[in-house]
Amino acid sequence: MVGTVWGEDEMISRRHFLEGAVAAGALAALPSVAGAQEGFSLAGKTVEWTIPFGEGGGNDAWARFFAHYLGKYLPGNPNVIVRNVPGGGSITGTNSFAQRAPNDGLSLLGVSGSTQFPYLLGDKRVQYDYRDFTPVLVSPTGGVVYIPPSFGVKDVTELPKLFDRELVLANTGPTSLDLVLMLGFEMIGLKVRHVFGMSSRGETRLAFERGEATVDYQTSSSYLANIVPLVEAGTAVPLFTLGALDENANIVRDPTFPDLPHFLEAYEMVHGKAPEDGPELKAFVAFFSAGFPAQKMAMLHNTNPPEVIEAYRTAFAKAVADPELQERKGDILGDYTQATGEAADALFEVATTIDEEAKTWVQNYLRERHSVQL
Structure with missing residues (x-):
């Protein structure tokens, strides 16, 4: 089977990002955050998941599919709603999310390859920086x-x-x-x-x-x-x-x-x-x-406290392992491993990095x- 033909330095760099992480997949291990989440609860609250695309598209369907399971596994079982903010090929909603710098554990962002591309290209409309975000779920497609x-x-x-x-x-x-x-x-x-x-x-x-x-x-x-x-x-x-x-x-x-x-x-x-x-x-x-191995990503702003970020990472890992989700995932997620934890970090790095030349x-x-x- 033919692989890529990157130069040695780039191959070593990309292996550093991915080695073992994607293979382990979302089911390999759930983050241990005992203590970190102690006392943290979203009971009685509503999580707003911003999707910078219109209703009915692939990202919208993806977020709505995961929303139930995310609410099921977040501490306190909050209600999770999807808020569509279309415009500018996803730039408008992503800019708005980044500028609000939410840090209350109640705001999540879902992006796609078409959000990554303007960032990689240096599009002047982009006012968001992926270094300000932490991935909590990465969903591949083909x-x-x-x-x-x-x-x-x-x-x-x-x-x-x-x-x-x-x-x-x-x-x-x-x-x-x-x-x-x-x-x-x-x-x-x-x-x-x-x-x-x-x-x-x-x-x-x-x-x-x-x-x-x-x-x-x-x-x-x-x-x-x-x-x-x-x-x-x-x-x-x-x-x-x-x-x-x-x-x-x-x-x-x-x-x-x-x-x-x-x-x-x-x-x-x-x-x-x-x-x-x-x-x-x-x-x-x-x-x-x-655009494809890391096409859809759920992210939190880095201004959220560590216990909030870890709670989301744990919740998504548990959601991905949920037998009901596994049974229902075919039409929405395809036959791909959903990445959480270190696997999500690795794919996030690959998806938001480009050689200057x-x-x-x-x-x-x-x-x-x-x-x-x-």
């Missing part, structure tokens, strides 16, 4: 790229048939989660025209089904629910997944789609060699990591190729 059968391409090994053709991707925005695919398509050699302005990946899927888009991807839950039936009906052909991260920070096959190659495998199948180590590859890996490369790519001014 993504699958697919095309229509009309191209006559049966699998990724036949992808070179498309190198001389222009493909169309319905795109939710150059600094959205779709940036990962933009970088990937650029690396692998596909000519893709990006039609920006889509409001959601649900809208991009409909564009594909109408024949307006000729390549698309969906995150795991949407792919399972909406695209697998198309594959079974012969109206969509899966090419590759974006992959997952193992305990050594290598990109490996997505556990939800083990029969599909991940992006780096696809690249090697097409070109006969792994991609060269350089800013382009490092940029892809950075935004992939922020890679950052500059992406900024130049967006400015020169898509007229994006950050």
